[in-house]
Every structure is written in structure tokens, then in C-alpha cells.
Amino acid sequence: MSGNRFLRPPGARTEKEFLSRCLQCGQCAQVCIFDCIVMHTGFNPFVAGTPEINPKIAACHLCMRCSAICPSDALHDIPIEQVRMGFAEIDRKKCYQWAEFLLCRSCYERCPIKWVAMELERGEYPVITDKCAGCGLCEHVCPAKAIIVTPTRYVDAGRKNDGGK
Amino acid sequence: MKKPSIKTCRRLCQLLIIVMFIVIPILNKNRYSLLYGNLLSFHFWVIPLADPLAVLQLTLKNLSITFDSFVGAFISLFVAFSLGTVFCSWMCPFGFLSELAVNSSKKILPRSYKGFALVAPGFKLKFSIFIAGIGFFLIFSTTPVLNQLSLPAWYTRFFQYLFGQGYFSLSILVIAALLLIEFIAKKRIWCRYICPQSVLLSLTKRLNKKRLIVGFNPQKCRCKGEREHCTESCSLSLKPKKVWNLEDMECTNCGDCIVACKQVGKALTFQMGGEKCDSQEEPL
Numbered sequence: 001m002s003g004n005r006f007l008r009p010p011g012a013r014t015e016k017e018f019l020s021r022c023l024q025c026g027q028c029a030q031v032c033i034f035d036c037i038v039m040h041t042g043f044n045p046f047v048a049g050t051p052e053i054n055p056k057i058a059a060c061h062l063c064m065r066c067s068a069i070c071p072s073d074a075l076h077d078i079p080i081e082q083v084r085m086g087f088a089e090i091d092r093k094k095c096y097q098w099a100e101f102l103l104c105r106s107c108y109e110r111c112p113i114k115w116v117a118m119e120l121e122r123g124e125y126p127v128i129t130d131k132c133a134g135c136g137l138c139e140h141v142c143p144a145k146a147i148i149v150t151p152t153r154y155v156d157a158g159r160k161n162d163g164g165k
Numbered sequence: 166m167k168k169p170s171i172k173t174c175r176r177l178c179q180l181l182i183i184v185m186f187i188v189i190p191i192l193n194k195n196r197y198s199l200l201y202g203n204l205l206s207f208h209f210w211v212i213p214l215a216d217p218l219a220v221l222q223l224t225l226k227n228l229s230i231t232f233d234s235f236v237g238a239f240i241s242l243f244v245a246f247s248l249g250t251v252f253c254s255w256m257c258p259f260g261f262l263s264e265l266a267v268n269s270s271k272k273i274l275p276r277s278y279k280g281f282a283l284v285a286p287g288f289k290l291k292f293s294i295f296i297a298g299i300g301f302f303l304i305f306s307t308t309p310v311l312n313q314l315s316l317p318a319w320y321t322r323f324f325q326y327l328f329g330q331g332y333f334s335l336s337i338l339v340i341a342a343l344l345l346i347e348f349i350a351k352k353r354i355w356c357r358y359i360c361p362q363s364v365l366l367s368l369t370k371r372l373n374k375k376r377l378i379v380g381f382n383p384q385k386c387r388c389k390g391e392r393e394h395c396t397e398s399c400s401l402s403l404k405p406k407k408v409w410n411l412e413d414m415e416c417t418n419c420g421d422c423i424v425a426c427k428q429v430g431k432a433l434t435f436q437m438g439g440e441k442c443d444s445q446e447e448p449l
Contacts, residue, residue, distance in 0.1 A: 019308045020226040023219045023234070024318075025206035026325045030193040038330045039322070045313040046306060049322055071206045071213055071233035072223050 006052040007136055007151045009037050010060055010083040011067030011075040015153035021074035024049030028066035028075060036060050051075075053085070055136025055149055060085065062112045062135050080113055086134030086149040090126060094146035097125055107138035107147060170427075171420035171435075175254065179261040186258065186321040190328035203321035204258075205312055206237060213237035216318070217365040222302060222309035245366040248377045253356060253363055254419035259316035262344055263353050264400045270348040280351025287357040287401075288367065288414040295364040315362045316340060316355065357401050357415060367414050375438035377418055381406050385432035395433055398425035405433055 009028050012018045028051045029037040036058035037051045053060050062083060067075035090107075092098035097105065108126045111118040117132040128138075139147045189200050199210055207214040215237025224230045244251065253260050270280070298311050312318060319336045326334040347354055356363070370376055386406070388394060395405040398421045405422035418435070426433040 016307060017227075021223060023206045023215070023223065023309060024312055024322075025202045026322065026329070027201040027206065027208060029329055030190065030201045030325070031198065033196065035194075035330075038332075039325060041326065041332050041334065043335075045310050046308045048313065050308075069201060069208065071202075071208070071215065071231065071237060072220075073231045 005151065006054045007060070007085045007134065007149065008153065009051050009053060009066045009075050010062055010064060010085055010133065010135065011078050012085070013074065013076065018074050019047065019050065021072045022050045023072045023074070025071065026051070027069050027071065031065045031069045033063065033065065034058060034061050037066060053136060055139045059136040059140035061137065062133060080133065081116065081131065083133040083135070084152050086136065086151040088128050088132050088134060088136070088138055088147055088149045090128060091146045091148070094144045095126070096144050104143065106141045106143060110137045110141045112137060170424055172424045175419060178255045182256050183258050183261060187324050190325050194328055203325055204317040205315060206234065214240055216312070216315060216362060217241050218315070218362050219309050219312050221365065222311055225303065226307060242365070242369045245369045246373045246376065249370045249416070249418040250363055250366045251418050252366060254417035257317045258320045259340065260356055262340070263347050263356055266344045266348045267351060267353050267400050270351050274351065278351070280349070283352055283354070283358065290358045291360065291364055294359055295361040298361050311361060314360070316343070316360070353401055371414065377435055377437055378413070379405055379416060379418065379422060380434050380436035382432045382434070385430045387430035387432070394425040394429055395422035398422050
């Protein structure tokens with residue numbers, strides 16, 4: 001869980017299939033109106049130029065423009081409910097609401113699919129359901145840094161970043 | 166009004182592409198949305214364009230092809246089919262920079278210095294590199310790794326990084342180093358001997374006998390035995406008089422030899438298809 005923990009854009013296929021299809025053209029990054037998609041930097045020839053999202057810096061709003069423009073179908077155009085970029089988890093010890101420290105519903109207010117991906121237990125306490133798309137908006141807005149989104153590709157690859165090859 | 170020469174048109178076209186790929190990321194950043202992408206895959210409104218080699222890798226690994234990438238690659242290949250490898254001489258940003266490097270080295274470095282001696286037919290080496298690259302890709306890679314050999318893509322991606330996400334990519338140094346080598350060598354090494362992206366274009370143009378070529382009419386040629394303006398003007402160091410039967414795979418239809426020949430005998434012209442260069446016919 002270091003600095004290279006990033007998400008793939010919404011609609012991305014499994015990591016292996018995604019990388020074999022991505023043409024590294026950067027159209028998804030250019031079409032993103034929230035500037036959350038950036039192209040992978042550096043000289044690793046297998047992954048340079050592929051799109052990624054760091055929710056700490058800018059999170060995806062699930063507008064799905066990127067998957068609509070992708071010419072090679074590395075990002076396929078699917079309904080928001082089917083997007084699985086990652087899995088968000090709330091650390092209840094850190095969360096202001098769960099720790100009874102402040103009234104805070106930042107994550108719930110910003111969730112693009114609230115009442116589906118995120119519910120309020122007893123009308124107050126945010127709970128992430130298994131329908132979470134993993135867009136990272138909650139992580140981005142959480143004032144207590146209590147939410148962390150684990151990218152789906154870590155789970156696919158047994159929580160190991162294979163570097164793309 | 167005087168008609169602009171082929172070279173002026175070509176330079177304008179190249180400059181347009183050079184400037185366009187600097188401007189596109191800036192426009193995208195400011196939400197103007199008509200053009201997207203780099204020279205690997207590109208969208209002009211709804212019209213897709215794609216690098217055929219990138220699409221070939223996509224197809225080989227996934228055994229499927231998407232409509233957008235198919236149309237994109239088809240358009241690129243069709244242009245090569247009808248006009249030859251004009252992409253290299255009229256559009257490719259690296260081709261433009263490399264041409265400038267070699268032309269300036271011809272002017273700056275002393276005439277007696279001939280540069281590196283590279284005589285092997287360029288296409289054979291290029292094709293071997295292409296085949297080796299495809300082999301490497303099929304065995305060792307699951308990503309379209311040959312995209313990293315596309316220098317026009319590096320050029321365009323540099324500006325995507327710079328204006329899109331404020332990251333100064335060091336890839337520009339690689340391009341600069343290659344240009345320096347070409348400057349010292351006085352030869353366009355990358356374009357003529359290495360670039361695997363142009364191989365598919367060259368192979369496609371070969372299928373069409375009626376495509377645009379540089380035709381030579383020996384009856385009009387007036388520089389027998391003297392210094393040959395056409396050969397001197399060719400930035401790829403080809404012999405334009407023999408282009409049709411010998412170096413046909415390598416000629417990029419840039420038209421420099423035609424411009425040079427205009428002042429001498431007008432023996433070289435663009436024509437659609439044609440017989441071998443020793444034919445006595447008038448060019449069409």
C-alpha cells in the first residue's frame with residue numbers, strides 16, 4: 001500500500017486483459033473532465049502510458065466518458081452499477097462519525113451511487129456495501145483519511161502488483 | 166499567383182502535425198473536445214485513426230478486434246495503399262525532426278565527411294527488426310510493447326504528459342539523443358533502418374501497383390555523369406532514378422527529388438503506378 005496504489009479507470013477489464021488491450025493512447029485521460037485519469041509515467045515499457053487514477057489526488061466521478069471513447073475496448077462501456085475499480089473500506093476507529101467525534105457524512109454525500117454502494121446505518125453511520133464501484137471519491141473527500149480503496153487488480157493478482165508484464 | 170512547390174506543401178503539412186499535437190493536450194485540458202489521442206490511436210470527432218502495428222498487436226494477443234481500432238488501422242493502411250508511405254514524409258513528427266537534423270548536418274558538417282557508411286538495403290534490416298519484435302512480443306509480453314518503439318508516439322505523448330498532467334517526461338532526451346546520432350551520422354538511421362511502425366505501411370503499399378510513385382523518364386534526364394541533384398536532395402540517401410525497381414520499399418514519396426529535378430530536366434514526376442524506370446513511355 002505505497003505511493004503506487006492506483007486504480008484503473010472505470011470499465012477496465014481484469015488487469016491482464018486490460019494491459020493487453022490498452023494502446024496507451026491517452027484518450028481516456030484527455031477526455032476525463034475531472035482530470036482524475038493520468039498516464040503512467042516512467043520507462044517501464046510494459047505499462048508506460050497506461051491510464052491510472054490516484055484517488056488521493058483526484059477521484060473518479062463515474063461519468064464513464066473514458067470507457068465510451070476507448071478505441072480498443074480496454075475500458076468497456078458498462079453501466080455504473082457494474083463498475084468494480086476497487087473495494088472501499090472504512091476504518092471505524094478513524095471515522096469521525098463512527099468514533100462519535102463529529103457529525104460527518106462527507107463520504108455519503110459524495111458517493112455517486114449512494115443508497116446502493118453506501119448506506120447510512122441508523123441514518124447516521126456510513127456503511128459501504130458490496131455494490132461499491134471503488135471510484136475513490138469517498139477516500140478523496142474523507143477528512144479523517146479513514147477510507148482506503150483497494151484496487152481490484154490487487155485482489156485479482158492475489159494482492160500483488162505484477163508490474164503489468 | 167505562383168503555385169507553392171511540393172516541398173512547401175509538405176513542410177506546412179508537417180508543421181501542422183507538429184503544432185497540432187502540442188495544441189491538442191492544451192485544448193483537451195480546457196475542455197475543447199473534438200480531437201483526442203496520440204499517434205498510436207487518435208480520434209478526430211468520430212473518425213478514428215490508429216497505428217496499424219498497435220492494432221496488429223492488439224489483434225494478435227486478444228484474437229479479436231474492435232470496430233474503432235479496425236477502422237482506424239484500415240484508414241491508415243488505405244492511405245499507404247493508395248499514396249505510399251506518405252505518413253513518414255508528410256506527417257510523422259519524428260520524420261520531420263530527423264529530416265531537419267540530417268539536412269542541417271549536410272549544411273554544417275564539411276562536405277568531405279560522408280557520415281556513417283550504411284549500405285545494406287534498409288528495408289531488410291527493418292523487416293528483420295519487425296519480425297524479431299513481433300516474436301519478442303508474442304513470447305514475452307502481454308502488452309503492446311512495440312508501441313514503445315514508435316517515436317512519433319513518444320513525441321505526442323511527451324506533450325500529453327506535459328500539458329495533461331504537468332509531468333516533464335525524459336523521453337524527449339531519447340528523441341534528442343537519436344537526432345544527435347543522426348546528425349553525426351548524416352543518415353536517417355531510425356527511419357530507414359529501424360522504425361518497425363513503417364513496415365506494415367510499406368508492405369501494404371506494395372500490394373497496389375497503381376499507387377502514387379516517383380516516376381523517372383530517362384529521356385529527359387540531363388545530368389548524366391554529373392552530380393545528381395535528385396540523389397543529393399534525398400534525405401533518406403536513396404537514388405531516386407532507381408526508386409521504382411530497387412529502393413521502392415523505402416521511398417516515402419516526399420517529393421524532394423522532384424523539386425530538385427525541376428530545375429534540371431523535369432525527369433522525375435509523381436505518377437500513379439507505372440512501368441519500370443527504363444520504360445520509354447511518357448509519364449502520365
